[in-house]
Amino acid sequence: MPVNEFFAVVSNPLIARALIVGALISLCAAMLGVVLVLKRFALIGHGLGEVGFAAVAIAMAAGVAPMAVAIPAVVAAGIFIMWLNERAHTGGDAAIGMVATAALAVGVLVSSLSSGFKNDVYNYMFGSLYGISEGDVWLSAALSGVVIALFLLFFHRIFAVTYDEIHARATGINVRFYHFMISFLTAVTVVLGMRMMGAMLISSFIIFPAMTARRLARSFKGMIAAAAGISLLSFALGMAASYLFDLPTGASVVCASLLFLLLSLLRPSRAR
Numbered sequence: 001m002p003v004n005e006f007f008a009v010v011s012n013p014l015i016a017r018a019l020i021v022g023a024l025i026s027l028c029a030a031m032l033g034v035v036l037v038l039k040r041f042a043l044i045g046h047g048l049g050e051v052g053f054a055a056v057a058i059a060m061a062a063g064v065a066p067m068a069v070a071i072p073a074v075v076a077a078g079i080f081i082m083w084l085n086e087r088a089h090t091g092g093d094a095a096i097g098m099v100a101t102a103a104l105a106v107g108v109l110v111s112s113l114s115s116g117f118k119n120d121v122y123n124y125m126f127g128s129l130y131g132i133s134e135g136d137v138w139l140s141a142a143l144s145g146v147v148i149a150l151f152l153l154f155f156h157r158i159f160a161v162t163y164d165e166i167h168a169r170a171t172g173i174n175v176r177f178y179h180f181m182i183s184f185l186t187a188v189t190v191v192l193g194m195r196m197m198g199a200m201l202i203s204s205f206i207i208f209p210a211m212t213a214r215r216l217a218r219s220f221k222g223m224i225a226a227a228a229g230i231s232l233l234s235f236a237l238g239m240a241a242s243y244l245f246d247l248p249t250g251a252s253v254v255c256a257s258l259l260f261l262l263l264s265l266l267r268p269s270r271a272r
Contacts, residue, residue: 017132018239018249021196024144026235028189029202030227031151033210034220035182038162042210043093044081044183045203047100048190051077052199054107056124061114066124067139071191077103078187082180127198127250140192147185147192158182159220198250205250208257209234215264230260 036042052074059069077099084095111121151158160168161178169175186206193202213226238253 014132015243017134017137018196020137021132021140021192022235022239022253023232024140025189025193025197025205026231027228028144028147028185028192029206030209030213030231031148031224032182032186032189033206033231034213034223034227035158035162036186037207037210037214038220038223039182042207043096043203044078044186045190045206047081047096047103048074048078048187049194049199049201049203050100050107051103052190052194053121053125054103054110056194056199057107057110057114057121060120061110067191070194071188074191075184075187078183079180082183086176086179123198124194125198125200126248127194127196127201132196136195143188143192147188150181150185154178154181163220196249197253201250201254204254205231205234205257208254208261212257212261212264215267230257234260 033042033045036044052070055070055073056066059066062069081095081099084098107121157168157173157178158181160171160173161175161182165175168178189206190199190202193205197205209227209231210223212230213223217223217226234257235253237256238249241247241256242249242252
């Protein structure tokens with residue numbers, strides 16, 4: 001593609017909005033993905049994605065703005081999953097499975113009983129490049145800023161909770177508080193990714209770059225940096241494939257990140 005044509009494409013308001021939102025989502029997903037993978041809680045993104053699908057279906061059936069319902073619903077679900085994991089004596093996978101399957105059932109029932117908006121629900125399930133408005137950009141920028149700021153502000157304590165909860169408690173860190181904060185940040189990231197990546201695919205975009213970074217980096221900071229780079233590059237490649245070959249955006253980005261993971265499997269892991 002000639003340089004002038006390239007700049008013409010990226011200067012298109014639709015593409016420019018998608019690039020901004022996608023880059024922000026990529027950074028948030030990369031940072032939290034490393035934490036979730038190391039804590040073996042990576043599937044929470046999948047569970048929250050299905051909650052997001054149910055929330056969007058309910059919002060559209062009620063004639064309410066989808067994000068106005070999805071944001072509080074997904075955040076509440078993330079906190080509830082963590083509560084089940086800590087207080088109800090269930091494992092993390094069991095807590096995620098309970099919430100995810102219940103939410104999926106509700107979403108399917110609501111969408112089947114309603115009519116006239118199934119295409120819109122499909123866009124939220126699997127992502128749509130053409131559904132990003134200027135308002136979505138501002139909302140994504142604000143929420144991404146909150147996620148990134150909180151992660152960096154509490155970086156050292158998140159690191160301590162991620163690697164050794166017992167030592168973290170011994171040093172006076174409120175481990176339970178940081179568990180809930182990680183869950184909150186993950187929920188916000190899932191909501192951010194639903195519009196373009198899709199509720200059913202955002203969890204893969206959280207997991208794949210983190211898994212790849214785990215094989216390439218030795219330290220926690222190294223994993224964060226590697227995951228961020230892989231996530232941004234996967235997004236760029238997925239966007240290019242989506243635009244050039246008229247492919248679904250979310251699926252293209254996830255397949256690009258999967259490709260990097262498969263390539264990383266060809267070399268020995270450097271993670272300790």
